[in-house]
Amino acid sequence: MRYWLFKSEPDAYSVDDLAEDGTAGWDGVRNYQARNLLRDEIQPGDLVLFYHSNAKPPGVVGVAEVVRGGHPDPTQFDPASPGYDPKSRPEAPRWYQVEIAFRARLPQMVTLQQIKEDPELREMMVARRGVRLSVQPVERAHFERVLRLGGLSPEALGGGTGR
């Protein structure tokens, strides 16, 4: 099992939206590095830190679980979608998504500032200057540390599937 961090602007899609929806296709990613992770690396059962970017303050606000691995992002074929890509064809999709399910809110959000100031977390990709990747790998130790700082027990999430 691997761990990831997904960024979302809460004005566009927040952890509350995910909690309400239950599951969501992580569509709209239009960056090749992130696409490769979505298509090739992210597997069902992997756990995701849900991160609010462009928020006040930015930080990790929840946990989700991957429930379906990489498959073509349908919004690329929808002319009405902001993610529409006229150069992508169904027989050779350019963009991929995974599906995630809501698992938990963090009782206390873990802010970007906390991550940067924490000796155990400051190596996280999200804390590094200039890193804009919206889908990032996270080390297990970092994942568990973020959960503890947020008031969740990693053990409570780790084993069960919640399904």
Add this chain to the structure above:
DNA sequence: GCCAACGTTGGC
């Protein structure tokens, strides 16, 4: 294949 111009991200 270079690289200038442009667009986007996202913290501050």
Add this chain to the structure above:
DNA sequence: GCCAACGTTGGC
């Protein structure tokens, strides 16, 4: 709202 840092595009 600013702007630094990146990524993408497209002319050549």
